[in-house]
Amino acid sequence: GAGVSQSPSNKVTEKGKDVELRCDPISGHTALYWYRQSLGQGLEFLIYFQGNSAPDKSGLPSDRFSAERTGGSVSTLTIQRTQQEDSAVYLCASSSTGSEKAFFGQGTRLTVV
Amino acid sequence: GQSLEQPSEVTAVEGAIVQINCTYQTSGFYGLSWYQQHDGGAPTFLSYNALDGLEETGRFSSFLSRSDSYGYLLLQELQMKDSASYFCAVSSVGGATNKLIFGTGTLLAVQP
Numbered sequence: 062g063a064g065v066s067q068s069p070s071n072k073v074t075e076k077g078k079d080v081e082l083r084c085d086p087i088s089g090h091t092a093l094y095w096y097r098q099s100l101g102q103g104l105e106f107l108i109y110f111q112g113n114s115a116p117d118k119s120g121l122p123s124d125r126f127s128a129e130r131t132g133g134s135v136s137t138l139t140i141q142r143t144q145q146e147d148s149a150v151y152l153c154a155s156s157s158t159g160s161e162k163a164f165f166g167q168g169t170r171l172t173v174v
Numbered sequence: 175g176q177s178l179e180q181p182s183e184v185t186a187v188e189g190a191i192v193q194i195n196c197t198y199q200t201s202g203f204y205g206l207s208w209y210q211q212h213d214g215g216a217p218t219f220l221s222y223n224a225l226d227g228l229e230e231t232g233r234f235s236s237f238l239s240r241s242d243s244y245g246y247l248l249l250q251e252l253q254m255k256d257s258a259s260y261f262c263a264v265s266s267v268g269g270a271t272n273k274l275i276f277g278t279g280t281l282l283a284v285q286p
Contacts, residue, residue, distance in 0.1 A: 094274060103278035104217070104261065117273050152216065154274075161205055161224075161265055163274055165216040 063087075065166035067153050073172045074143055082138040082169045086155030093136050094154045094163065095128055104152065110136065112158075143173045176200040178262055178277030185283045186252055194247045194280045196262035204265040206238050206245045207274070212258045220247070220260075249282075257284045 066085040074080050086093050095107040106120035110130045121127070125143075130136040140147055150170050154163040178198045186192040196206065205224040209217040223229055223238035223245060235248040249256055259279045266273060 096276070104263075104276040106273065106275055109273040154217075161207055161222045161274075162219045163207075163209075165218070167216050 065153055065155055065164050067151075067166035067169050069169060070167065071170045071172075073174060076145060076173055077142055079139065079141045080143055080171065082140075082151050082153075082171070084136045084138070084153030084155075084166060086134065086136070086153070087157075087164055088134075089157060090155035090164075091133070091158045092156045092163075093130055094156075095136070095138050096152045096154070097149045098152055098168070099149045107138070107151075140171075143171075145173050147171060148173045176264060176266055176275040178264060178275065180260075180262055180277045180280045182278070183281045183283070185285060187285050188252055188254060190252050191248065191250050192252060192282065194249075194260050194262075194282070196245045196247075196277055198243050198245075198262070198264050198277075200243075200264050200266045200275070202266045203240065203243075206236070207263045207265065208234075208236050208247045209261045209263060209276070210258050211261065211279070217261060252284050254284050254286070257282060 068083045091112045093110040096104040098104050108128045109117040125141045128138045150168040152168045154165045156163045180196050207222045208220040210220050211217040221236040228237045233250045238245045259281050261276045261279045263274050263276045
């Protein structure tokens with residue numbers, strides 16, 4: 062596609078429910094990142110995929126968070142048993158091999174009520 | 175681990191020059207990037223420095239000093255549309271991966 066696509070753009074869920082957030086990176090980009098951004102805050106690193114290497118999961122805040130990337134393309138971030146503190150904008154970015162320029166999607170705004 | 179420090183807010187007037195500083199602590203430093211984010215929008219790439227010195231791209235310039243673990247973004251001829259948050263980010267090599275870690279951001283307010 063022309064850019065990084067994330068879906069849904071907005072998600073309201075009840076506390077305790079599971080949610081899945083999707084990211085379609087730019088075609089051919091080998092690196093994919095997930096970040097979380099609370100209102101007025103910085104970008105908190107969650108997880109990083111690079112090609113076929115094992116993902117860097119060091120930023121995942123708890124074992125309720127997991128992510129996968131199928132076929133080196135689409136990625137899904139799953140949050141189980143959502144809590145109110147999970148409310149934030151979840152941003153996905155991708156970059157090509159050897160490039161330091163990351164392209165971001167518009168994000169998914171998650172609200173846990 | 176990694177940590178980056180930036181001023182939380184900067185205010186300047188149209189036509190002026192502003193400098194946003196960034197200091198970092200990281201292992202396996204690879205380079206320093208800058209991103210701009212307008213309110214409600216996605217971050218967009220501005221510049222990248224891997225080596226010491228100044229990189230210029232139009233009205234924006236970015237500087238890096240690896241020995242001082244310091245960089246800055248210089249914005250010249252400020253325009254109202256430059257009002258946004260600016261993030262520095264370090265690329266760090268850890269094991270087999272090279273991840274991008276962001277600072278907390280600087281909110282730039284450009285006044286008429």
